Amino acid sequence: MTAHISLSGSKFAIEDGETVLECLTRNGVHVPHACCAGVCQSCLMRATDGEIPAAAQAGLKPTYVNQGLFLTCQCKPVGDMTLCPVGGGELDVPVQVADRVMLNHNVLCLRLGLEKDFVCEPGQYITLKNRAGVARSYSVANDPESDGYMELHIRLFPGGLMSDFLRTEAEVGAQMIIRGPAGNCFYVSDDAGQFPIVLAGTGTGLAPLYGIVRRALAKGHTGPIRLFHGALREADLYLVEQLKRVQGVHGNFSYIPCVLEGEAGRYYSCGHIEDMVMASLAGDKQAIRLFLCGAPEFVKSLKQKAFLAGVRSSHIHSDAFLPTKNVATAA
Ligand SMILES: Cc1cc2nc3c(=O)[nH]c(=O)nc-3n(C[C@H](O)[C@H](O)[C@H](O)COP(=O)(O)OP(=O)(O)OC[C@H]3O[C@@H](n4cnc5c(N)ncnc54)[C@H](O)[C@@H]3O)c2cc1C
Ligand code: FES
Known part of the structure; x- marks a missing residue:
């Protein structure tokens, strides 16, 4: 039986395997979206009637779930649904x-x-x-x-x-x-901040890591904190002086800029950030908290390697910066 979605007085038939986002976009209804992978939450809508598949609410805050909000890019209806857009002032x-x-x-x-x-x-x-x-x-x-x-x-x-x-x-x-x-990529301390922290990011993957480092230091984290920032060329690094200053003030913090196409003898390390991070995962791997952010391939690869090397999966926090995926619009 074909499922239908009703929205603002219009009714649309869902095609085989289609998501709500795909159906609405195909019918010329604009729904903001970006990742199409259930991560960015830009495609939220509310269901006022009908069953919301569990996958369409995975990762949402309980308050969103209770309000009937769901991710249209992850929602393959199992029956008829009545929807309403999320009002501007609400979220x-x-x-x-x-x-x-x-x-x-x-x-x-x-x-x-x-x-x-x-x-x-x-x-x-x-x-x-x-x-x-x-x-x-x-x-x-x-x-x-x-x-x-x-x-x-x-x-x-x-x-x-x-x-x-x-x-x-x-x-x-x-x-x-x-x-x-x-997202769950943030600093949480459960043992007076003594555990080792390794953070690695490429490009603007530095943004969340910079925030996490400052939060950990502000909370008095005493364990070693190592921050690896990967860039293709030296010109792609940023916040170098600020991070060197933080390193000068906090003895437990090390900043390791890594440049793939770098020049030997400069202030950064030359080579692949993944190799440098893996080489740094010595000692008590069970205790290490690992934070990975940036290019999706980098995050996926390092997550796998670190897990296989002995870092606990519950201690690996990551955000892959998924690129935008545009859904086909009405012809
Ligand atoms: C959870 C999450 C967190 C993110 N955090 C950040 C962040 O802190 N800082 C940040 O800069 N970005 C971040 N991003 C990525 C960001 O959301 C956008 O995808 C990015 O800014 C591009 O948006 P845009 O509208 O400028 O380009 P779009 O209109 O989305 O893309 C247009 C074109 O830009 C180019 N392009 C876009 N993204 C990429 C890419 N990743 N690699 C190569 N080419 C690309 C391509 O040519 C593409 O066709 C994050 C993404 C996610 C999912
Ligand atoms: S979560 Fe639906 S588009 Fe990103």
Whole structure:
């Protein structure tokens, strides 16, 4: 039997194996989306009637689940559903661009002023929306509650929808919207902060890791903390001086920039970040907490290697920066 979805007085038939997002988009209904993998939460809608498959609510906060919210990109209806869009004020938090500065040739540091309280752990991610309805996930590089603003590190891609908006329109004072937070990549201490921490990220994968390092140090973490930042070329590194300063102040913190196409004898290590991280996983592997962020292939590969080398899977926290997957629109 064909399942139907009803939305704002219209009724659409679900094709075989189709998700709600695919069906609505095929019928010309705009639903913001980005990863199509159940991660970014930009495609949320509410079901007012009908069964929501469990997979469509995996990873959502209990308050979202209780409100009937679900991820349209993960929802393959098992029967008829009645939907309503998530109203603007419900989940959307207004923010204002407070500051913007380039951290290197293609990474923008965007600071967003918060008009109301927004509780978020450094290292979690939020969904940033512009006025055209483009929604993308970005990791939080600071503690917004204590700083009073949110800091994001955003790689600007040529031709990227959000990148182009941020490059040309997001001046200081511009209004934007955030939603969230989501994700489990953040610092939690359960033994007075004595365990070893290894953090590794490529590109803007540094953003959540920078937040986690600062949170751990602020909480008085005493175990060794090693931060590996991987870049293709030296010019792709950023926050080098800030991280060297943190290293100078905190004896238990080491900053290891790794450049693949580097020059020997400079301040960074030359070679593949994965090799360097694996070589550093010595000692009590059962105790190590590992944080991995950035390019999806890098995160997946290192996660597997670290697990096989003896790091407990419950101690590996990661966020893969999945690229946008566009769903086919109405012909
Ligand atoms: C959980 C999560 C956290 C994230 N955190 C961050 C973060 O902290 N900082 C950050 O910079 N990004 C982060 N991302 C990625 C971010 O959400 C966007 O995918 C990215 O900013 C591109 O958006 P865009 O609209 O500019 O480009 P899009 O319009 O999405 O893409 C347009 C074009 O840009 C290019 N492009 C886009 N992404 C990539 C890529 N990954 N590799 C190569 N080419 C690409 C491609 O040519 C693509 O066709 C995160 C993603 C996820 C899922
Ligand atoms: S979670 Fe649905 S598009 Fe990302």
